[in-house]
Amino acid sequence: MNAERITRREMLKRLIVAPVGAAALATLPVREGAAAALQPYYEPYFVAVLWEGRTRCDSLWRSLKGDVVAILPTVQGATPYDRLYWTGYALGSAPVHVTMRVLARAVDHNGVPLGAGWRPIGQATIQTPPQRWFRVEIPEGHWDEYRIEVRSATPRLVYSRVIASQGYWKE
Amino acid sequence: MRTQPLTLYVGTLQVEATPKDILNQSEPLAPTFVNAASVRAFYWTGVKGSNAPIAYTIRAGDANGWQWSQSGQIVGNARGWFRVVVKPPAAYDWYRVEVAGAPQALRSKITGVEEVVE
Numbered sequence: 678m679n680a681e682r683i684t685r686r687e688m689l690k691r692l693i694v695a696p697v698g699a700a701a702l703a704t705l706p707v708r709e710g711a712a713a714a715l716q717p718y719y720e721p722y723f724v725a726v727l728w729e730g731r732t733r734c735d736s737l738w739r740s741l742k743g744d745v746v747a748i749l750p751t752v753q754g755a756t757p758y759d760r761l762y763w764t765g766y767a768l769g770s771a772p773v774h775v776t777m778r779v780l781a782r783a784v785d786h787n788g789v790p791l792g793a794g795w796r797p798i799g800q801a802t803i804q805t806p807p808q809r810w811f812r813v814e815i816p817e818g819h820w821d822e823y824r825i826e827v828r829s830a831t832p833r834l835v836y837s838r839v840i841a842s843q844g845y846w847k848e
Numbered sequence: 849m850r851t852q853p854l855t856l857y858v859g860t861l862q863v864e865a866t867p868k869d870i871l872n873q874s875e876p877l878a879p880t881f882v883n884a885a886s887v888r889a890f891y892w893t894g895v896k897g898s899n900a901p902i903a904y905t906i907r908a909g910d911a912n913g914w915q916w917s918q919s920g921q922i923v924g925n926a927r928g929w930f931r932v933v934v935k936p937p938a939a940y941d942w943y944r945v946e947v948a949g950a951p952q953a954l955r956s957k958i959t960g961v962e963e964v965v966e
């Protein structure tokens with residue numbers, strides 16, 4: 678496996694200029710293209726990085742943080758955001774075939790979930806050539822917590838980040 | 849304008865066949881939220897207590913009466929999550945969130961998204 682070490686600055690540069698692999702959330706709309714083209718009616722006034730790091734994907738459903746504990750969220754405090762984006766790439770010279778799913782839940786004032794379990798938001802299969810960037814749009818925003826899970830039949834190391842946008846109101 | 853979330857309600861209501869709002873008020877003219885003119889969208893999420901559907905009606909208006917409403921059903925399994933998104937066509941001061949259905953506990957939260965002038 679060809680490992681590559683990059684800096685956060687380099688990762689940001691690649692996010693901006695790299696080609697984008699196609700990934701579709703089931704039952705949810707997916708848009709492709711440059712970041713500016715993603716929101717033709719929605720000028721974001723604020724974008725936050727909710728998570729960034731690497732994930733060892735295997736045959737188990739793992740959070741991006743690596744755990745298999747289903748009660749743990751991947752990102753918290755996501756209430757203000759209209760939508761989330763998951764971008765990244767997988768190391769290795771073989772074609773990428775990673776499946777992911779997004780779960781969400783609401784919490785009370787103390788941070789306790791309103792109920793057990795999660796609400797499934799959508800899922801996607803990411804199939805790209807090696808070293809190709811992918812991006813998945815999660816349009817169902819304003820949930821308090823999300824759990825983003827990935828798995829791959831072939832073990833892969835995925836570098837990725839989750840960003841969230843809070844937009845101006847669509848007039 | 850930019851947007852800002854505001855938690856308007858978190859609580860548990862015992863749903864009954866008689867319509868009442870999520871604050872347990874049966875009086876049909878009683879508002880659930882007041883001074884809500886700046887809220888442009890409501891995100892109502894929560895967990896149902898049983899398999900039975902819950903009928904909901906959201907009314908909007910002011911002290912002169914209700915001027916707009918949206919109705920629907922919350923369906924799903926017991927302990928299943930639901931989400932209702934409400935985007936009223938105009939700014940209203942008062943809102944009433946009313947539910948009715950087979951007896952069950954409804955644990956839910958309503959987040960309003962406000963417009964904020966920069």
